Amino acid sequence: MKKFFIFLSILTIVIGTVGYFSLSSPAVQKFVIKSIFESRLQGAFGGSEVVNSDKxxxxxxxxxxxxxxxPEGAQCMALIIGSNIYVIDSGENSFGKISSNYLPQNIKAVFITHAHSDHIGDLDELNLRRWVSGAQAPLRVYGSSEIVNVTSGINLAYKNDEDYRVAHHGEEFVPPENRPMIPVVHKPTDRPQLIFEDQNIRVESFLVDHFPVREAIGFRIFFGNKKIIISGDTEITDNVFSLVDGADILIHDGMIKDHVSFLEKVAKDNNISRAEIAFHDILDYHADVKAIKKNLENKDLGLLIVNHLVPAKNPIGIRYMEDLFSDVPYKFLLARDNDKIVVSKNSDEIIIN
Ligand SMILES: [Zn+2]
Ligand SMILES: [Zn+2]
Incomplete structure (x- = not known):
């Protein structure tokens, strides 16, 4: 046995050494570059998408x-139906996760809950990359009055880039009319109102409580007979919980107020007044996770996903969440980047990957 391991070690060293020196060969370098390029091309432009509009x-x-x-992405969810992509919020450090999994040119629409930076920080690159990847129409961005400054500001900021690329590649390759985003603005209400519908989904919006943001919204999404509620950023509000009964999935923001209050006290004890003020001020910004659980008692719900956890995920907070939701009758998930949840029109099963 010992001889076998010595042989294996020598073999590994020999293969590693040969591999290392062979990379100096121009022929090997070209082969490696070609392989990487072709696999990336397939990812960016290839037709290997699985098209299944029942999922x-x-x-x-x-x-x-x-x-x-x-280094997590800030707020961002993508709904994938066949080759169609619908994006809910586009916080910083999120677009790369979309583009490394899906084709940006297939983004059909973006829905924005509100204009806090953690919900819009990557919208500029999302729009640009979608355009240069070959999108066939301008990106329509749906939201309340919150999106007006955001879309017009980004459209203006990226105008020079558009001019350079059009001058370089030509209008046929990068049609200039497809570059600026088109804001689709509605006046939100307490009760859900329809703001988008196509052959795949229906999207309704409703007001939530994220004062001083006056027109922060959440969404109710219909996919066949499946219902998904997305709270956006909000304190506990009946506008969300009155919609939950019978829903398949609720995605809610969450704050562990026990921990934020404690951090406020720690900041005070250490005379870090800026942190003390910040922790105090955010206490009425988000829903306490214990209150979320309380408001879901006796509701018929398939899966609760707590997202946007404050304070940021840490081992103690994760343990707190696992203990808190260990005895609930619905499925529970604390969202992490790259999580994939699948629902199907033909089944009540919710698959978490
Ligand atoms: Zn917010
Ligand atoms: Zn937020």
Whole structure:
């Protein structure tokens, strides 16, 4: 046995050494570059998509906290139906997760809950990359009055880039009319109102409580007979929980207020007044996770996903969440980047990957 391991070690060293020196060969270098390029081309432009419009996949392109030091994507969810992509919020560090899994030119629409930076920080690159990847129409961005400054500002900021690319590649390759986003603005209400419908999904919006953001919204999404509620950023509000009974999935923001209050006290004890003020001020910004659980008592729900956890995920917070939701009758998930949840029109099963 010992001789076998010695032989295996020598073999590994020999293969590694040969491999290392063979990379100096121009022929080997070209072969490696060609292989990597071809696999990436297939990812970017290839036709290997699985088209199945009976399934909806929710992909978490961003599950992180606002202003977090952890390298998670900020808020972002992509709904994938066949080759169609619908994006809910586009926080910083989220677009790369979409583009490394799906084709950006297939993004059909973006829905924005509100204009806090952790919900819009990557919208500029999402729009640009979708355009240069060959999108056939301008990107329509749906939201309340919150999106007006966002879309017009990004459209203006990226105008020079558009001019350079059109001058370089020509209008046929990058049609300039497809570059600026088109905001589709509605006046949100307490009760759900229809803001988008196509052959795949229906999207309704409703007001949530994220004061001083006056027109922060959540969404109710219909996919066949499946219902998905997305709270956006909100304190506990009846506008969300009155819709939950009978829903398949509720995706809610969450705050562990026990921990935020404790951090406020720690900041005070250490005379870090800026942190003390910040922790105090955010306490009425998000829903306490214990209150979420309380409001779901006696509701018929398939899966609760807590997203946008504050404070940012840490081992103690994760343990707190696991303990808190260990005895609930519905499925529970604390969202992490790259999570995929699949629902099907023909089944009540919810698959979590
Ligand atoms: Zn917010
Ligand atoms: Zn947020």
């Amino acid at each position: 909806l996949e929710i992909f978490f392109c961003g599950s992180g906290s606002p202003l977090s030091f952890i």
